Amino acid sequence: xxxxxxxxxxxxxxxxxxxxxxxxxxxxxxxxxxxxxxxxxxxxxxxxxxxxxxxxxxxxxxxxx
Amino acid sequence: xxxxxxxxxxxxxxxxxxxxxxxxxxxxxxxxxxxxxxxxxxxxxxxxxxxxxxxxxxxxxxxxxxxxxxxxxxxxxxxxxxxxxxxxxxxxxxxxxxxxxxxxxxxxxxxxxxxxxxxxxxxxxxxxxxxxxxxxxxxxxxxxxxxxxxxxxxxxxxx
Numbered sequence: 199x200x201x202x203x204x205x206x207x208x209x210x211x212x213x214x215x216x217x218x219x220x221x222x223x224x225x226x227x228x229x230x231x232x233x234x235x236x237x238x239x240x241x242x243x244x245x246x247x248x249x250x251x252x253x254x255x256x257x258x259x260x261x262x263x
Numbered sequence: 264x265x266x267x268x269x270x271x272x273x274x275x276x277x278x279x280x281x282x283x284x285x286x287x288x289x290x291x292x293x294x295x296x297x298x299x300x301x302x303x304x305x306x307x308x309x310x311x312x313x314x315x316x317x318x319x320x321x322x323x324x325x326x327x328x329x330x331x332x333x334x335x336x337x338x339x340x341x342x343x344x345x346x347x348x349x350x351x352x353x354x355x356x357x358x359x360x361x362x363x364x365x366x367x368x369x370x371x372x373x374x375x376x377x378x379x380x381x382x383x384x385x386x387x388x389x390x391x392x393x394x395x396x397x398x399x400x401x402x403x404x405x406x407x408x409x410x411x412x413x414x415x416x417x418x419x420x421x422x
Binding site: 220221224225226228229232237238240241244 | 267269335336338339340341343419421422
């Protein structure tokens with residue numbers, strides 16, 4: 199099972215750039231890129247911050263595939 | 264290949280370490296009997312090299328901080344990459360020190376063998392001066408620093 203996410207689609211739907219989302223949740227643009235490409239698995243705290251920023255439930259944003 | 268500021272600063276760190284290992288240390292080593300090193304005793308040489316090393320890396324890292332690392336966000340991904348690369352550096356450092364201590368011990372053992380057997384050839388094969396041991400440790404540290412930075416760069420590109 200691989201931890202995947204809808205971050206790219208949801209972020210674009212909410213009109214955020216990677217830089218803006220990163221700044222709002224306190225991480226760099228590179229970290230957002232890594233999460234979107236499934237290279238980096240965020241901590242629970244960061245995942246919840248991102249979900250909160252995008253007004254989405256964490257289990258809808260991150261899922262196992 | 265687009266590089267982030269962090270990746271560029273790691274590459275510059277590698278260049279600084281290579282310059283230290285291949286230019287600065289050999290220069291000191293070759294000039295150890297000339298007037299560059301004023302004090303003849305080993306402690307004096309170590310103190311001088313340490314002062315130069317601290318000065319060199321202070322200037323190098325201050326420049327890096329001022330030019331590239333100003334206003335940079337440090338997050339959990341950076342912490343994870345740093346902890347992984349420092350762990351590798353620490354393991355390499357421990358392993359190589361273990362090998363070096365074994366080598367130095369064998370040197371002293373061979374000195375004792377020389378006294379017992381008078382076999383000069385056997386002793387010459389392992390002959391290494393105290394100053395050479397210090398340079399060997401410094402070279403080792405420089406190489407470990409290069410490997411650590413390369414691994415850090417690799418992680419930044421792949422994670």
